[in-house]
Amino acid sequence: MNPKKYLLNLVRGWLPEEPNLRSIKRTIGRHSLVNRRVLILLSVSLICFVLFVGGVFIFLSWYSEQTLGSLIGYSARLEDDGFAVEPKPLSEFHADIEQEWQWFSDFRSYAKQEKLTTIYYDQGIKGLYYLTPVSPTNDGIVANIFYYNKIF
DSSP, X not given: OOHHHHHHHXXXXXXXXXXXXXXXHHHHHHHHHHHHHHHHHHHHHHHHHHHHHHHXXXXXXXXXXXXXXXXXXXXXXXXXXXOEEEEOOGGGSOOSEEEEESSHHHHHHHHHHTTOOEEEEETTTTEEEEEEESOSSOOXXXXXXXXXXXXX
8 A cells, every 4th residue: 555645545534535526515505504594593592582581671661660550549549538648668667567458448448447647658668558556555556558569
């Protein structure tokens, strides 16, 4: 065996001695087709990701608008019933007990029974609240809270 030809074949590896132009064109065509598929897959993935993030952003802004609308609606109904509605964080008061109300009508009717004049809202907890004493003999305070962003 010719050492020169052996070394040449060893260096060339699997390539034929004389390249066939048709097989090279087919191979290049296959690689470009794979590259197109990868680019299309990446493009579709990027578009889906952007749409998902945009959808989440739109949903969150819509939800915060709905929450703010609920607060405005509840405040207006309370003012129509003769209550004064003021912004004040619940953390400024030291409440011994917290009573949660599930329904706005129960919250409002109990406030009427207690003959309250002022109801506060705290945007930090997203709730309306009023304070009542625990009992006539006890100095403790009960915070009656209606969370206007909770469903149940």
